[in-house]
Amino acid sequence: MNKKQIITGVSALLLCAASFAETPDRMQVWLKNGEQQVFDINQVDSITFGERVTPEFKPLCNWTYIPTVESPTALMLSDEQKEFVRAGNTFAKKSFATICETDSTHPNTFYSPISLQIALGFCANAATDKGAKEIADAFGIQGKKPLEEMNDYFNKVILSLNSQVDSVILRVNNAAWPIWGASVYDDFLKAAQEKYYATVRHLDYISNPGAAKDTIDKWAALMTNDCIKKLSVLIDNSTVLVLNNACYFKGKWRTPIEKRMTRTDTFWNAPNKTQSVNMMQTLDFYSYAKTDDYQMVELVYGPSDRMISNNGKGTYSMVIVLPAEGKNLDTTLNSVDWNNLPLARNYVFLRFPKFGIRSSLNLNETVAGSGITDIFSSCPNAINAPASVTQIVQDSYVAVDEEGTEAAAVTSIGMAGAVPPEDMAEMFVNRPFGFAIREMTTGMLLFMGKVTEVEEVSKED
Secondary structure (H helix, E strand, O other): OOOOEEEEEOOOOOOOHHHHHHOOOEEEEEOOOOOEEEEEHHHEEEEEEOOOOOOOOOOOEEOOOOOOOOOOOOOOOOHHHHHHHHHHHHHHHHHHHHHHHHOOOOOOEEEOHHHHHHHHHHHHOOOOHHHHHHHHHHOOOOOOOHHHHHHHHHHHHHHHHOOOHHHOEEEEEEEEEEEOOOOEOHHHHHHHHHOOOEEEEOEOOOOOHHHHHHHHHHHHHHHOOOOOOOOOOOOOOOOOEEEEEEEEEEEEEOOOOOHHHOEEEEEEEEOOEEEEEEEEEEEEEEEEEEOOOEEEEEEEEOOOOOOOOHHHOOOEEEEEEEEOOOOOHHHHHHHOOOOOOOOEEEEEEEEEEOEEEEEEEEOHHHHHHOOOOHHHOOOOOOEOOOOOOOEEEEEEEEEEOOOEEEEEEEEEEEOOOOOOOOOOEEEEOOOOEEEEEEEOOOOEEEEEEEEOOOOOOOOOO
């Protein structure tokens, strides 16, 4: 070619140093649509940019902390944002059904829908406009500026959940780990730090992926009080960006369960299969429901002397769902309307087992099944390097005993007596059951699980 060329990029261009080292007369260019082109350097006169200039690389090691809240604040949402909760709960139920279907080899399941939702909201800031809209649509956010509305919504959720209402510890933290050498775009960095309060730090995935994975694991352990020390996200020299959300929960029962009342009893895993378990027992007034399909009871977390939130009713609870005899657990859980639970106060003699679950889930199929697919093709708006989501995984932990509950989840995106009255209800959880931990003022589902085989776990396992 006699005429010198001018290359105009509609997105940021990444010059691959490795390519220069091997072929100094050539350069590789990735366009916004994912196409890759190779040019001879001696034919290029200059490079211009159509939308934005690639910033100079400045290594980031910013540890961002949630602003200190002077007093506990229950989740206060506008009417429109309450609809986001309802849509999020629908997403949670559908996701849980998909997980139970695809993860049928494991006897127990546990995951955090709010961790997955916040991680996806965070990821939307790296996605294309189409990808961000798919994520917003999944959460019922369909305004004129869906990404902005979603960021504001999750910002309010994060601030409230971190305010430790009713002496319940709940921490939500985020992180972004871009590859060393790639610049982070200003818009993504601003959203990461100002809306999601994310730690942003460059890591060297190419020359030392093991050390990079160790750094992310240590962050996860710190954010989850050592409940989750090793993440299942795959880190290798093809990794360019990892996004994390960590949720940690610890709460004591409002109505204490006495350890001396715990008895060894039988749990029926299946009609012809049993195991001996530590069965807790308590007798008190609870929110309770019984239908043709299931029994349901709600155990509230918080101090026994007083509640400061939700008109004294409390903010966080665990809802246990026991299918009626002969009913399928998965079918029953999928029939529950989590936005309208039919609970009413009743005197309940409750027996349920101490249990724990440790889980690692691949959520690619779950997310794609909800209509979020574009992020698996391209996420060009975080760093000036080609990026697309290759894996969405969640590691989780829950332990339930006489004192209360400790639960944690990290989502990684890479890129339980007096003589009872005669009308007392009785609920004996001696067969597979489901449960959820929720924020009571809005009904937002924080964690969901099912137990078909009772295990007890500890952070030392």
